[in-house]
Amino acid sequence: MMFSLGASKIASVRRFADAVGAASRWLASVQGRRWLLRGLLAYAVVGFCVWIRRPGDFEGYLIAGNLVLSGRHIYLDAPAGVNTWPPFFSLLSVPLALLAAPTPYLARGFWLLLNFACLLLVLRMIARLVYDRELSLRAETPGLSLVAPELLVPLLLCDRYVSGNFDHLQANIVLFALALGGLYLQATRREVVGSIALGCAAAVKVMAVLFIPYFVYRRRWRAAAYTAAAAAAFSLSPILIFGWERFWNYLAAWRAALAVGWGVGKMNQSVFAMWDRFIGHGLPAFTGSGINDIPASGNPLVTVAVAGTAIVVGALSLWACRNQSSDRWSDLAEWSIVSIAGTLFGPVSWKAYLVVLLLPITLLFAAWRSPGIDARTRRALGTVLLASFFMGGLTSPGFIGKALAGTLEMAAFPTLSGLLVLGGCLLLRAHLGGQARTRGAWRP
Numbered sequence: 001m002m003f004s005l006g007a008s009k010i011a012s013v014r015r016f017a018d019a020v021g022a023a024s025r026w027l028a029s030v031q032g033r034r035w036l037l038r039g040l041l042a043y044a045v046v047g048f049c050v051w052i053r054r055p056g057d058f059e060g061y062l063i064a065g066n067l068v069l070s071g072r073h074i075y076l077d078a079p080a081g082v083n084t085w086p087p088f089f090s091l092l093s094v095p096l097a098l099l100a101a102p103t104p105y106l107a108r109g110f111w112l113l114l115n116f117a118c119l120l121l122v123l124r125m126i127a128r129l130v131y132d133r134e135l136s137l138r139a140e141t142p143g144l145s146l147v148a149p150e151l152l153v154p155l156l157l158c159d160r161y162v163s164g165n166f167d168h169l170q171a172n173i174v175l176f177a178l179a180l181g182g183l184y185l186q187a188t189r190r191e192v193v194g195s196i197a198l199g200c201a202a203a204v205k206v207m208a209v210l211f212i213p214y215f216v217y218r219r220r221w222r223a224a225a226y227t228a229a230a231a232a233a234f235s236l237s238p239i240l241i242f243g244w245e246r247f248w249n250y251l252a253a254w255r256a257a258l259a260v261g262w263g264v265g266k267m268n269q270s271v272f273a274m275w276d277r278f279i280g281h282g283l284p285a286f287t288g289s290g291i292n293d294i295p296a297s298g299n300p301l302v303t304v305a306v307a308g309t310a311i312v313v314g315a316l317s318l319w320a321c322r323n324q325s326s327d328r329w330s331d332l333a334e335w336s337i338v339s340i341a342g343t344l345f346g347p348v349s350w351k352a353y354l355v356v357l358l359l360p361i362t363l364l365f366a367a368w369r370s371p372g373i374d375a376r377t378r379r380a381l382g383t384v385l386l387a388s389f390f391m392g393g394l395t396s397p398g399f400i401g402k403a404l405a406g407t408l409e410m411a412a413f414p415t416l417s418g419l420l421v422l423g424g425c426l427l428l429r430a431h432l433g434g435q436a437r438t439r440g441a442w443r444p
Contacts, residue, residue: 044116054167055169061096062096062097063079064078075254091238122173123358126180150362157388161353161355171204176356176358179211182199182200186198199229261347264280266291266409268349277294279299287411289402289403327432329367340419354418361388363428368381381428391408392414392418
């Protein structure tokens with residue numbers, strides 16, 4: 001009886017495995033890819049109809065743009081906590097405010113379409129950078145289809161962060177496209193144009209500024225100088241509109257707005273917020289269903305913990321990147337390390353900021369599938385991908401409910417997920433640094 005029960009279970013497992021295999025083969029077929037593309041299109045259309053009805057963070061962009069148009073103070077006349085962006089961003093919001101004049105739906109629709117276009121641009125660059133293949137929106141293509149596992153799996157692993165930008169109409173996909181585009185242009189010998197794009201991204205959000213010391217470390221003096229000059233030029237450009245006196249007044253008001261801070265509740269997934277919850281406020285990792293409004297504690301031990309974490313990450317990065325390499329994947333691993341560090345080690349990091357994980361997760365997934373990576377490293381990278389997905393991707397209200405998702409966010413699961421991916425990039429970079437062969441030269 002026990003033998004027959006065991007045989008029955010084995011047969012069930014085999015049937016399940018056969019069904020999964022059959023489904024995988026069908027999805028890999030041309031017909032399966034066509035249905036996947038239709039499914040993605042349907043998801044985008046339905047999502048567009050839902051997202052366009054939400055004001056989200058986009059409402060703040062319109063407020064900033066309208067304040068510029070009306071000549072009012074872009075910080076003091078804005079509702080408290082709304083305009084925390086530099087003066088340059090308020091100028092960029094003016095065209096959006098003009099579009100919203102007839103109806104806000106026109107501006108939101110434009111913004112959503114722009115984000116879709118930037119997401120496709122990001123995926124196109126990633127396809128060329130990681131796989132040296134062209135992105136295609138067709139099921140049958142000599143290039144790399146959007147629904148091929150090489151791109152679709154990483155996109156699904158990062159869906160929470162990608163969808164979060166559409167849910168709240170945020171700017172992170174646009175900025176990611178600008179920063180990655182700048183790096184791509186620099187790497188393909190269009191250094192001036194690439195530095196301008198990267199400097200523009202840094203002028204809007206300071207996270208991209210971290211690439212300047214990275215260029216200095218790699219002795220890429222021109223890239224560092226051009227990017228710094230572009231960031232400074234874009235940051236100071238509002239002087240042309242506001243004049244010197246008003247610009248410096250705005251700059252002081254912006255710094256005052258930043259000094260107020262964003263709090264360290266569950267929505268803030270920066271390393272600083274994580275340590276402030278654990279050390280500064282002494283909150284247990286798993287605290288109820290999560291708390292949003294928690295002010296910064298001011299405990300100096302938090303600064304020590306953040307600095308210690310940064311030192312560890314910095315030391316590991318210097319060790320992993322100690323060997324100069326012309327391998328394309330090595331460069332991508334380094335870009336990923338800088339991007340994740342810039343995202344997580346600022347005073348605030350909303351979950352949508354982690355859309356930058358799209359590049360490193362695609363890279364780690366490609367390395368995990370690569371026959372050129374030894375079995376031990378592949379197992380480690382696979383573990384990183386799986387663990388980071390369960391800690392970040394699945395801790396979503398849509399999967400596990402709002403209460404449990406809040407509890408896991410209080411425990412900084414998205415933060416730890418990002419740090420795990422950073423660790424995977426360090427491991428891959430160290431492994432590639434020990435290899436003599438070159439994966440391929442950069443090309444336009």
